[in-house]
Amino acid sequence: MASNVTRDVITLKGSAAIVSEFLNYSVNSILYQRGIYPADDFTMVKKYGMSLLVCQQEQVKGFIDTNTKQIATWLETGNIQRVVMVIASIATKEVLERWNFIIESDQEVLEKGVAREKSDKDIRTEIQGIIRQIVSSVTFLPNIEDACTFDLLAYTSVESEVPANWGESDAQLIHNPQNVKLRTVDTAVHKVEAMVSYKFTEEF
Amino acid sequence: MANVVHTPTKSDGRSDRYPLKEQLSPEPLGRKTPRSKTPKRQKSDRFITDRSAMDFNIANYMLGGVKENSMNNGAVHSPSKEEYKKQLAENLLRVDNNQRQSRILAFKSKPPPPPEGFENDRKFLYSQNVAPGQAKPRALFRHIPQTAERTLDAPDLLDDYYLNLLDWSANNVLAVALANTVYLWDATSSSIAELLTADEDGPVTSVQWAPDGRYLAVGLNNADVQLWDSQELRQLRSLKGHSARVGSLAWNGPVLTTGSRDTLIINHDVRIRDHVIGTMEAHEQEVCGLKWSPSGQQLASGGNDNLLHIWDAAAASTQGPSPYLHRLDDHKAAVKALAWCPFQSNLLASGGGTADRCIKFWNTHTGACLNSIDTESQVCALQWSKHERELLSSHGFSQNQLCLWKYPSMVKMAELTGHTSRVLHLAQSPDGYTIASAAGDETLRFWKVFGNPETSKASSKAKGKEVGSVLNSLTRIR
Numbered sequence: 001m002a003s004n005v006t007r008d009v010i011t012l013k014g015s016a017a018i019v020s021e022f023l024n025y026s027v028n029s030i031l032y033q034r035g036i037y038p039a040d041d042f043t044m045v046k047k048y049g050m051s052l053l054v055c056q057q058e059q060v061k062g063f064i065d066t067n068t069k070q071i072a073t074w075l076e077t078g079n080i081q082r083v084v085m086v087i088a089s090i091a092t093k094e095v096l097e098r099w100n101f102i103i104e105s106d107q108e109v110l111e112k113g114v115a116r117e118k119s120d121k122d123i124r125t126e127i128q129g130i131i132r133q134i135v136s137s138v139t140f141l142p143n144i145e146d147a148c149t150f151d152l153l154a155y156t157s158v159e160s161e162v163p164a165n166w167g168e169s170d171a172q173l174i175h176n177p178q179n180v181k182l183r184t185v186d187t188a189v190h191k192v193e194a195m196v197s198y199k200f201t202e203e204f
Numbered sequence: 205m206a207n208v209v210h211t212p213t214k215s216d217g218r219s220d221r222y223p224l225k226e227q228l229s230p231e232p233l234g235r236k237t238p239r240s241k242t243p244k245r246q247k248s249d250r251f252i253t254d255r256s257a258m259d260f261n262i263a264n265y266m267l268g269g270v271k272e273n274s275m276n277n278g279a280v281h282s283p284s285k286e287e288y289k290k291q292l293a294e295n296l297l298r299v300d301n302n303q304r305q306s307r308i309l310a311f312k313s314k315p316p317p318p319p320e321g322f323e324n325d326r327k328f329l330y331s332q333n334v335a336p337g338q339a340k341p342r343a344l345f346r347h348i349p350q351t352a353e354r355t356l357d358a359p360d361l362l363d364d365y366y367l368n369l370l371d372w373s374a375n376n377v378l379a380v381a382l383a384n385t386v387y388l389w390d391a392t393s394s395s396i397a398e399l400l401t402a403d404e405d406g407p408v409t410s411v412q413w414a415p416d417g418r419y420l421a422v423g424l425n426n427a428d429v430q431l432w433d434s435q436e437l438r439q440l441r442s443l444k445g446h447s448a449r450v451g452s453l454a455w456n457g458p459v460l461t462t463g464s465r466d467t468l469i470i471n472h473d474v475r476i477r478d479h480v481i482g483t484m485e486a487h488e489q490e491v492c493g494l495k496w497s498p499s500g501q502q503l504a505s506g507g508n509d510n511l512l513h514i515w516d517a518a519a520a521s522t523q524g525p526s527p528y529l530h531r532l533d534d535h536k537a538a539v540k541a542l543a544w545c546p547f548q549s550n551l552l553a554s555g556g557g558t559a560d561r562c563i564k565f566w567n568t569h570t571g572a573c574l575n576s577i578d579t580e581s582q583v584c585a586l587q588w589s590k591h592e593r594e595l596l597s598s599h600g601f602s603q604n605q606l607c608l609w610k611y612p613s614m615v616k617m618a619e620l621t622g623h624t625s626r627v628l629h630l631a632q633s634p635d636g637y638t639i640a641s642a643a644g645d646e647t648l649r650f651w652k653v654f655g656n657p658e659t660s661k662a663s664s665k666a667k668g669k670e671v672g673s674v675l676n677s678l679t680r681i682r
Contacts, residue, residue: 035324063315070311081306090317144324149317155306162309169310 009115015189016075022127022185022192023101024068027085027152028054029134030099034087034141036148048127067152070163074156075190078105082155086172089146095172095199096144099134102193109189116188126185130194133182140180141198174199221359223382224389224396227647346656348608348618352649353638356389358382363625363644365540365557365584366451366465366492366508368410368423370629370642375417377434378631378640380648381408386422388434389648391633399432400439412453412460417634419474421460423450429462431474445470445480452494454503456517461503463491469505469515486513486528495542497549502529502568504552506539512554514568530571536560541597543586545611553595555583563597563609577614579607584628589654590636596653598641600626606641608653620651 010018025047032042032053037060042053055061074080085099108114153169162168174197182194360383361369369381378389379399384406386399402408402424410423419440422430427446432439448465455461459481460472469491471482484505493506496517503515514530537557545551550569556562563583565574582600589596594617595609604627606620625644632639632654639651 037318038322057316059316063311063313067311147318147322147324150315151310154309156309158307160307162307165312166309167312169308171308 008117008119010118010188011115012076012109012189015187016072018187019075019190019192020068020072023083024064025052027064029131031055033135033138034144036150048124078110079157079160080154084153086151087148090149091146095174097198100195104191106189118188123187129183176200221357223359223387224356227355227357349652352622353652354650356648358646358648361646366490368452370631371411371413372631372633373413373417374634376634379411379420381411383407409449409451410453414455421453423453425449443472443479451492454494454496456496456500461494463494465490492540493542495544497544498546504542506542508538510535510537512539534573541583541586543588546588546590553586555586558582584626585630587630587632591655598627598630
């Protein structure tokens with residue numbers, strides 16, 4: 001386990017744990033910041049040196065946890081290329097926002113099982129940066145007027161097997177999107193680039 | 205070959221252009237009725253090259269289009285070629301493909317939707333100036349379409365400044381006089397009916413709907429005024445009294461006021477046998493503008509003598525020469541364009557002819573001129589918006605445009621061009637959103653200048669009811 005080795009050494013398993021945990025908190029932050037679920041459903045937790053809000057609604061929590069667990073196993077095999085959180089209107093089924101997390105895995109670590117070095121603190125600062133950007137993104141993203149739901153899409157390699165309870169989906173792209181690139185987290189094993197694309201509407 | 209050249213008779217000339225037929229191109233036919241001739245295609249048994257008989261547009265299309273079609277067909281009908289291309293690309297770009305190709309997976313059970321009745325409160329947090337509950341602030345600047353919504357051909361429409369040949373009824377029927385004939389165009393169904401043709405007595409010099417939208421008053425060149433039932437398409441009665449053509453008409457309940465070239469204004473009560481209930485003598489030349497105020501208390505009359513008179517309803521109904529309330533001589537040309545403000549009582553807008561070019565605003569209670577602006581063009585007609593504080597004016601030389609003004613700042617909001625001759629008449633649809641304009645270029649155009657009917661449907665419904673109740677007395681005409 002990652003906890004057994006010195007903090008500055010990152011193994012494949014440890015990196016997968018860090019990235020999946022980071023995705024879990026990011027999804028929770030987005031849900032709160034974009035107001036997809038009522039604010040009462042969220043509780044505050046201390047993480048990465050900041051206060052983060054995590055959804056306590058059981059079904060939502062269960063959904064996110066199952067997803068991130070599966071993503072963690074994919075991360076360990078290097079089969080995942082991208083995780084996308086899709087926010088779509090319930091009434092019109094129109095996709096309003098796509099939060100992209102593009103994942104690049106270090107091939108050498110995957111094949112030979114070597115460990116990399118990167119301090120825990122540096123990773124934490126990078127994660128902080130992205131989550132802060134998610135929080136601040138509400139200032140430029142258009143207001144979500146309709147009741148919305150979300151979904152998580154995992155872009156996996158073709159060779160990987162489809163687990164039970166998972167099915168293939170379309171990309172759920174946005175027409176005429178605006179893209180905003182966010183920061184990057186690099187655990188030295190996995191590199192996660194964040195990007196948000198949203199439906200561009202001309203007002204007035 | 206003797207009979208090929210066909211001299212168009214009068215009736216043939218008309219069959220070339222159907223009255224009120226919709227024009228597909230926004231531009232008018234470009235020629236006036238008497239000159240309109242369509243080139244006739246010659247039919248003979250031998251081929252003689254003749255440029256006028258050839259359709260170069262079709263020829264060009266045939267030459268160019270066939271080639272394009274065949275290329276398209278080729279591509280569509282060879283799936284094997286497509287497949288080959290695909291395989292070639294895969295083989296050449298194998299490495300790249302393997303990296304890029306991915307499968308998109310999603311967990312089968314979906315997260316629950318937010319609870320019922322939950323409203324995203326972020327929009328209140330991040331849009332402080334918007335009052336909660338109000339979805340969108342009212343747009344201060346709305347879009348004003350710059351082109352006419354539709355264009356109808358109006359052959360033989362008289363290009364005479366002193367006539368009033370267009371009116372839109374409360375039942376959404378547009379009446380327009382084209383030379384000797386009055387046509388009814390139903391704006392709901394776009395159907396056309398011919399109401400009357402006054403061959404000996406014509407041409408028709410004015411039309412005006414009674415407020416109930418069923419009866420139409422028609423002024424004729426022979427000084428006659430006729431009352432027509434638009435539903436049964438028959439004449440109800442004829443009102444005599446003038447000695448020259450009747451160019452302006454105005455209704456006030458059951459009272460029809462007529463203005464004529466004989467300088468007189470006569471009030472007719474259309475319900476009684478001796479219909480003349482008042483004669484107003486004050487103008488020195490032809491009366492070309494007549495409008496009753498919305499309250500029915502005051503009448504504004506404009507004449508070719510550059511005068512504008514305001515009359516009191518109570519005084520006008522008594523027999524004999526009645527004194528006017530105000531005599532306003534500020535205009536320097538004929539006063540034809542008159543419009544009473546729908547939202548402010550005692551406010552009248554008037555527009556002057558070529559030598560004057562001004563729109564003036566009057567307090568008709570005191571007779572004071574409130575404002576005057578030079579429009580730099582002859583003012584032919586004026587219409588107030590029922591929904592916004594706006595005024596639409598139509599003009600002649602040189603732009604032949606319609607101008608939309610903000611009241612009271614008189615900032616020009618829009619200028620709508622399209623007519624190729626002076627825009628003589630304006631009429632407003634009963635819902636107040638569409639304006640019909642008739643111009644000397646023999647077209648009728650419809651403009652959506654006064655906004656969008658989505659916003660205040662309820663209020664217009666209420667208004668419709670009101671009009672109906674006021675006019676119950678009129679249905680008992682005879």
